Amino acid sequence: MKIGAEKFLGDHDFSNFCKIDALNVSNFRRVVLSVKIQPFSSTLIKSQQINDNAYDLWEFEVCGYAFLWHQIRCMIAILFMIGKHEEEPEIIDLLFDSSKGRPTYQMAPPTPLVLYDCIFDDIPWQYDIATQNKLHEKLQAIVYEKAMRCTLSLSLLTHVGLAFVPNIIKNDNTNTNT
Numbered sequence: 001m002k003i004g005a006e007k008f009l010g011d012h013d014f015s016n017f018c019k020i021d022a023l024n025v026s027n028f029r030r031v032v033l034s035v036k037i038q039p040f041s042s043t044l045i046k047s048q049q050i051n052d053n054a055y056d057l058w059e060f061e062v063c064g065y066a067f068l069w070h071q072i073r074c075m076i077a078i079l080f081m082i083g084k085h086e087e088e089p090e091i092i093d094l095l096f097d098s099s100k101g102r103p104t105y106q107m108a109p110p111t112p113l114v115l116y117d118c119i120f121d122d123i124p125w126q127y128d129i130a131t132q133n134k135l136h137e138k139l140q141a142i143v144y145e146k147a148m149r150c151t152l153s154l155s156l157l158t159h160v161g162l163a164f165v166p167n168i169i170k171n172d173n174t175n176t177n178t
Contacts, residue, residue, distance in 0.1 A: 001037055001079045001080075001082050001083040002037050003082075003089040004078065004079050004082040004089035004091075004092050005035040005036075005037050005060065005079060006035060007089060007092040007093060008032045008035055008062070008075060008092065009032050009033075009034070009035060010031065010032065011029060011030075011031045012029065012030065012032070012096045013028050013029055013096055013097075013098050014028050014029070014030045014068055014071055014096075015028035015068075015098045015102075016074075016095040016096070016098055016102055016103060017068070017071050017074040017075050017078070017095065018068035018069055018070055018071045018074055019068075019069045019070040019074075019107075020069075020102075021068075021069050025068065025069075028068060028098070030064060030065065030066060030067065030068060030071070031064055031065045032062060032063070032064040033063045033064050033065070034061075034062070034063045034064075035060070035061070035062050035063075036059070036060070036061040036062075037058060037059070037060050037079075038058065038059055038061075039056065039057070039058055039059070040057040040058055040059040060075075060076060060079065062075070070107055072113060073107040073108045073109075073110060073113065074105075074107055074108075076108035076113075077105055077106060077107050077108045078091065078092060078095070078105070080108060081105070
């Protein structure tokens with residue numbers, strides 16, 4: 001996936017990596033300045049002492065100039081296919097050539113995507129402290145509620161898994177004795 005992600009660097013035609021908005025966009029060339037794929041450290045998962053790779057979270061960080069509609073979701077979808085060995089990283093080079101037709105693939109889900117920074121030249125941002133404090137409080141409440149649900153779910157998984165193992169063994173022994 002990292003090899004595939006690095007292919008996005010530079011100036012490319014991203015028309016095969018977006019939802020086409022022909023009424024508003026005629027130039028699909030975009031510049032990607034940097035990409036990173038790295039593990040995301042979740043203290044919540046670590047606090048539950050779960051060593052299952054199924055709970056590992058990864059972060060894809062991309063920096064560039066002006067993204068297209070659903071561009072990041074489409075880029076991630078292709079990277080997921082590469083990660084699952086359904087495609088090779090070279091597919092990205094082929095998709096930059098829009099003359100070969102538009103492929104169909106499912107976009108990555110929007111849920112985990114976060115736009116966390118925008119930079120505009122010569123625009124001084126003004127911040128209202130009261131509004132920032134309200135946002136901080138709201139985010140803390142959301143994190144607490146989600147962390148509680150996650151902790152409860154992980155606890156249930158642990159207890160349900162342990163509770164069913166003896167019953168399965170007991171049922172298997174009962175069936176073989178009859």
